[in-house]
Amino acid sequence: GAKIMIDYFNSQGGVEGYKINPIYADAQSKPDVAINEAVRLIEQENVDMLLGFYSSAQCVPVSAKVDALKKFMWITTCISPAVLKDRNLKYVFRAQPHGGLFGQISPEFLASYSQEKLGIAPGDLKVAIIHEDGAYGSGVAAGNEAGSNAQGFEIVLKEGYSATAPDLSSLVTK
Incomplete structure (x- = not known):
């Protein structure tokens, strides 16, 4: 381009x-x-x-x-x-938004549609934030956390993983 x-x-x-x-x-x-x-x-x-x-x-x-x-x-x-x-x-x-702002948007999206699409009130949502532990993933995760807290979600897990991790099954099943 x-x-x-x-x-x-x-x-x-x-x-x-x-x-x-x-x-x-x-x-x-x-x-x-x-x-x-x-x-x-x-x-x-x-x-x-x-x-x-x-x-x-x-x-x-x-x-x-x-x-x-x-x-x-x-x-x-x-x-x-x-x-x-x-x-x-x-x-x-x-000249564009940073990843933390991207991370804040997804909880807003969840809050907007959780009742209609999931039948769960936004304040009753439980979320897990799983992210790659590099600069980008950590920044987006921080935005996810801030946005989730602002929406009143319960964060049940926030954990990073290495991009070189061969298997994430133990993290996904938490």
Whole structure:
């Protein structure tokens, strides 16, 4: 999608007369590789802005490095609250809601439809919050918890699991 837009803008004369010259990097979903690639792009390719990023697990450490180098990082996904919350980053931006807000919405949805669809009053709902224990999953789970508390749900379980866990049956049967 990004390449299509770059090609489109360049075919229209670029941005204020300047053609966009994308330089691509692959972080391989590994935080250490993401940091190394960000530094390479800034120091060797001389880019002024890093655009993209998907994984919150990468964005947390990369954002600190990019901010320290005083270069811009425009995040297109990485929605964990931990990416920006209380970090006072000056050069890092994300133009969409963080995962905690996504987490708050699902309890609102449950409260809106529990009586009609389940025959259970919202205040009588019991919920379990099971989440991947990385930055993204933990952020969404925190939003689930806040939203569930605001709706008066009883939280019977809140537990994270490792993304590398081979079997979650013991967690699911709790």
